[in-house]
Structures are given as structure tokens and as C-alpha cells.
Amino acid sequence: MKRVGQAMAIGLVMCGMAWAADPSVLKPRVPADQIEEAKSWENPVLSTPENVEIGKNIFHGKAFCVTCHGKDGKGLGNIPGLRGKLPRNFTDNTWQAARTDGELFWILKNGSPGTDMASFVPLVLTEEEAWHVLLYVRSFGNP
Ligand code: HEC
Numbered sequence: 410m411k412r413v414g415q416a417m418a419i420g421l422v423m424c425g426m427a428w429a430a431d432p433s434v435l436k437p438r439v440p441a442d443q444i445e446e447a448k449s450w451e452n453p454v455l456s457t458p459e460n461v462e463i464g465k466n467i468f469h470g471k472a473f474c475v476t477c478h479g480k481d482g483k484g485l486g487n488i489p490g491l492r493g494k495l496p497r498n499f500t501d502n503t504w505q506a507a508r509t510d511g512e513l514f515w516i517l518k519n520g521s522p523g524t525d526m527a528s529f530v531p532l533v534l535t536e537e538e539a540w541h542v543l544l545y546v547r548s549f550g551n552p
Contacts, residue, residue, distance in 0.1 A: 452544065467534065468542050477525065482546070
């Protein structure tokens with residue numbers, strides 16, 4: 410019986426990894442004691458075509474987001490050496506709706522703990538650049 414339980418658990422984990430609509434991507438990444446504050450942060454940069462373009466240049470340029478998240482924003486899905494969690498599929502509207510801008514900004518400041526999503530602010534990006542790149546991340550969604 411124990412064996413069967415183990416096999417089922419492994420099976421479930423494997424399904425979770427292979428299945429694009431993995432519900433675990435919707436679980437908040439910001440720790441519970443910081444999420445209320447993070448949700449209160451709003452993007453001060455207007456989503457104009459010019460500002461999205463600035464974000465796009467950062468995504469494809471100096472911040473190297475594209476190496477993990479892909480040109481199409483879907484996450485490349487098979488990057489050697491990643492410690493488990495795959496890069497997010499930004500074209501998933503359910504995920505887009507599940508996150509506030511402030512939560513995404515928290516991730517750019519702190520990274521997603523335990524994954525290969527590192528912190529970019531302030532070492533790589535200024536806060537203003539981070540807000541621009543998030544406009545570009547949002548542009549993959551289809552409102
Ligand atoms: C080394 C690979 C790598 C690079 C480079 C990278 N990411 Fe990520 N990113 C990831 C992984 C892996 C995850 C999934 C983390 C998780 O599931 O918690 C992720 C998740 C995210 C998320 C979703 C977090 C959430 O709340 O669901 C955002 C937004 C994001 N990345 C933005 C960016 C931006 C913007 C850049 C460039 C400044 C970038 N990433 C660069 C690997 C990367």
C-alpha cells in the first residue's frame with residue numbers, strides 16, 4: 410500500500426511538471442508577511458507604446474530576461490541547469506490576472522526564493538527600468 414501511495418505521489422509530481430496549466434504557478438510567490446504591502450505598489454510608468462518599447466529593449470538587452478523567458482514570453486521550458494521551477498509563461502492570462510503589478514515588482518527586487526529567478530533591482534536594473542520591463546511582461550497577456 411505504501412508503495413502504491415509513493416508511486417501515485419511521484420506520478421502526480423511528474424504530471425505537474427509536464428502540464429502547462431500547472432496550478433502551482435498561480436500560488437503567490439511573495440511571502441505572506443509582505444504580500445499586502447507589495448500589492449499596494451502601483452506601476453508609476455504609463456503603459457504607452459514608447460514605454461513598452463523601452464521595457465522590451467531591457468528584456469532583450471541588458472537584463473537578459475529573454476534567455477530564460479523566451480522571445481515569445483512563454484518560457485523556453487527546457488533550460489539545462491534550472492533548479493526545478495520553469496520560467497513563467499507570460500502569455501497565460503490566468504497567471505496575468507492572478508498577479509498585481511506590485512507582486513511582480515517584488516519579484517524583480519527579491520527574486521523568487523528557491524528558483525532561478527534572481528533579483529535584478531538594484532544590481533542590474535533601476536526601479537524605473539524594472540517598472541518599464543514589467544509593462545513589457547504585461548504586454549504578453551491578452552486582455
Ligand atoms: C536564469 C533564468 C531567468 C532569468 C534570466 C529571468 N528569469 Fe524570470 N523567472 C525564471 C524562473 C525559473 C521563474 C519561475 C519562478 C517561480 O516559479 O517562482 C521566473 C519567474 C518570473 C516571473 C513570475 C513571478 C510570479 O510571480 O509568478 C516574472 C514576472 C519574471 N520571472 C520576470 C523576469 C524578468 C523581467 C527578467 C529580466 C529582468 C527575468 N525574469 C529574468 C527564470 C529567469
